[in-house]
Amino acid sequence: MNAFGKCAGGGRRAAPREAAPLLAVYTTVTRSHSALLVDVSSSGARLRTPHLPEDGDELFVTIAKVKTFGTVAWVRESEFAIAFDELLDADELASLRLNVRTSFGLPPDVKAALDDWVLGTR
Numbered sequence: 001m002n003a004f005g006k007c008a009g010g011g012r013r014a015a016p017r018e019a020a021p022l023l024a025v026y027t028t029v030t031r032s033h034s035a036l037l038v039d040v041s042s043s044g045a046r047l048r049t050p051h052l053p054e055d056g057d058e059l060f061v062t063i064a065k066v067k068t069f070g071t072v073a074w075v076r077e078s079e080f081a082i083a084f085d086e087l088l089d090a091d092e093l094a095s096l097r098l099n100v101r102t103s104f105g106l107p108p109d110v111k112a113a114l115d116d117w118v119l120g121t122r
Contacts (some may be wrong), residue, residue, distance in 0.1 A: 021038075021100065022036075022062060022096065022100060024036070024037045024047055025044070026053065026059045026060070027059060027060040027061075028046065028053055028057055028059060033049055033051040033053075034049065036048045037063055041081065041088075041090075043049060043084055044070065044081055044082050044083045045061070046079055047079065049080075050078060052075050052080055053072050054071055055073075055074060055075050055080075057072045058071050058072075059082060064095060065095055065112065066092045068088065069085040070085055071085070
C-alpha cells in the first residue's frame with residue numbers, strides 16, 4: 001500500500017508540504033496533461049486537473065524546471081497525489097519556492113483566470 005506523505009502509524013506527513021500554485025505537466029504512457037500544482041513536498045505533490053489519471057499510474061512530471069517520475073497515490077474528485085520515485089533535493093525545492101514567490105506578484109483574480117484558461121476549466 002502506498003502511504004503518500006504519511007509516517008508509519010501516526011497518519012502524519014513524513015515531509016512538510018508547501019502551497020505551490022504553479023502549473024505542472026504530467027505525462028502518462030499515452031498523453032500529456034496540464035494541471036495546477038496545489039502543494040508539494042520532497043516526497044510528492046498534489047495536483048488539480050479535469051483530466052485525472054488512474055490510481056497507480058506511473059507518471060513523468062514537470063513543474064517549472066523540476067522533472068521527476070512518480071506514481072499516482074490517490075485520486076479524488078478533481079485532484080490527485082503523486083508519490084515521487086526519488087525525493088526532491090534541496091535545490092529543486094528552492095527552485096520551486098522561487099517560482100511560487102515570483103507567481104505571487106500577479107493579482108489573485110488574474111492568476112486564477114490564467115490557471116483556469118491553461119487548464120481549460122472556464
